[in-house]
Amino acid sequence: MANTRIVIDRTGAVIANAWTTLAADEALPSAGPVIVPLARLLAETDGVLALPGGVGVLVACDEALEQIVPLLPNLALVAVAFPKFRDGRGFTQIRALRDQFGWHGEIRAVGDALPDQFLSLVRLGVSTVELGEGEDPESWSGVLALRGGLDSRPAAEQPLPLLRRLAAPFAA
Amino acid sequence: MKLFVVTATNLRDGAIRWLGAGNAWQASFANAQPFDAAGIGPALAFGAAEILAQRVIGVYQVEVRRTADGLDPLSTRERIRAFGPTVHPAFSYAATSRLGA
């Protein structure tokens, strides 16, 4: 199924998006790039990983990342789902991927995240965001312009107080 | 027969409003239009449209009864909302409207 949603990068710029997301009951395509729900990836690992063109996984916010950690080297993208903007579990998953599991591939936030959550997503290490139906990318980039001025100096050089050092984004 | 009025809060300034005659929002509970069970539906629908128009938020119905002096909300909460905080009589609608607040 073609993906008609707009995708933006960490700066809020719209990027080309070749990824499609496999529906729960859909058969595997012959090639990627395709994002596969976690349960399907675990159930049909060999088949999924054999697909040419790139494979990603869609993780629900209540699914344990540990299940896919051994497979991360074979994945080009992890999509972290935000079923409702109020549910902040996706933030912990993004951070865990970057910090605890040290993964540097593309992390894509999908679902119901709000433009006003963009700064948090970027600071935690998200790479791209798939916008909701009909959402305007400018409302996202606008938030960064207003709230950004992310201190771009590396963490080690940042002056006190503490706030700036801790504000350094996780390396994406 | 149950009677209701429709209330809301102004989006911009948080002031309480009551739906009066002719679908006009009134500042005073005294000017609220009573509706019966048949009439409350369309009144609430008007309120819902007013939310979409970014004029009000929090539209809902309040059950009232008729007294010698006019309408009176049934619940303590709605009476306090209609007539002002009991510990600050100076902040009731009647008092503050005299001040032009």
Next chain:
Amino acid sequence: MDTATQIRTPSAAAEAGIYHYDALDHAFITRRVEAFREQVQRRLSGALTEDAFKPLRLMNGLYLQLHAYMLRVAIPYGMLSAIQMRKLAHVARKYDRDYGHFTTRQNIQFNWIKLEQAPDILAELAEVDIHAIQTSGNCIRNVSTDQFAGAAADELVDPRVYAEILRQWSTDHPEFLFLPRKFKIAIIGSPQDRAAIKLHDIGILTQRNDAGEPGFTIYVGGGLGRTPVIGVKIRDWLPVGDLLRYMEAVLRVYNAAGRRDNIYKARLKILVRETGAARFAELVEQEFANLSGDRFHLPDEVVSAIQARFGSPDFADLPQVSPAYQKALAENADFARWVSTNTHPHRVPGYISAVISLKPIGGIPGDASSAQIDRIADLAERYSFGELRIAHEQNVVLAHVRQDALFALWQELEAPGIATANIGLITDIIACPGLDYCDLANARSIPVAQSISERFGDLARQHDIGALHVNISGCINACAHHHVGHIGILGVDKHGDEAYQITIGGAADENAALGQLLGAAVSAEQVPDVIEGVIRVYLALRLPGELFIDSFRRVGLAPFKREFRHGQH
């Protein structure tokens, strides 16, 4: 030092023991205000729905209450300078109805705010480094502490630097702004717990080890509301360097595993109870071990640097005992009575902490007019190095008063109506706004507080009764901490009428305990009589010098229950 990090506070407030912002700290809150202004514009235009706007306005302290929008301004760990206090008075005058309400979490609330003015209000507050960030919403709220922090004679470690570190760590923390529910942290540095740490999601007791190094004991899962729980200890000793890493670990376990299916089961206390304290502690330690590298390590030099940003009063070299002060005590019985309740011993010889009561007899607990707020700021400037603290009991503390100036200070309290000698007594009532103001309430609380205050207004009588903490909540959310009042009063809805359940024997300090129910709910009119009955029993059976709470612990609920039942017939 580059200009960004130079402290920018005007010299008049330099001594006040608040954390002094630099240009970057200040830029952070002004940018935040402009972002909020833009969010408000998008809301007014309809580009943002109320559903999407609500978490954003809550994280900037703006509630929708029964009568109007309410703004809850943060007073970080209760500390203010006189300059900041005056700005609060200004906001009350210009944007509200000339008064403010000091809360049970050391914040201030303005009840009659207009949404369209909220960005301007925040901009004005930002001029003096005040904000309303994260005073609401499902995020980490204002870290609270002891109102005598940095001054108390029994203090082992001044907790304020750590409270400030926790504030900076938690502000706009990208991972923890959409928690299952609100999150409250309290920290103290003395053996006597004046901040109720065991009733917070995380409670931190700062101590010293045998080597004299500071460190922390950690309690988790405390809280009141529908399910009152006293926090459990999960870490005996946490070195200072590991503080933030441990906080991250607790918050991460909560964010990932806290319940999101039911808002009444979403607090950390439910997760701790359902997981089991020992298992929860294990999960935290695992998460702690998983945290990589030095990102969250808290080096001593950072602590020192932040400590250096706190103003420091230039204490005079005074004798331990002040003859002028002793003379005033001996000669003026009213002054002596006020001192006996409204002061607290200071660690510096010749100094003393003074508590200004915002509980006038028959008044609204915690309310202060803009004139009173200005006057208190003025007194802070002249008597306490321009520094103020807001106690969670809803009173104001001037922490560093010279003993030989205390009499003069006391004399100035009478005219503005803030001289009531009732701190810790039966009329020093902690009350939430209740149904008069709060959208969540079932019953009014303020009129009940007023009626009790009037009934027991006689000062001689109050002093004879002694320490007696009365807490009144208008609903089960327990914002006035009624479960841990010596006498706790909970407003309920009884078939559409307001009714009040009374508990006794609660305690909020290091011997935290939940109150026990006296009997069936009574009407507002009956409450003062019921309290009279409780006092009657206490006075009849107390041992010489025995406080109410100690009598209760000695004799138990039964005699009080008997009196209550007797009074109901």
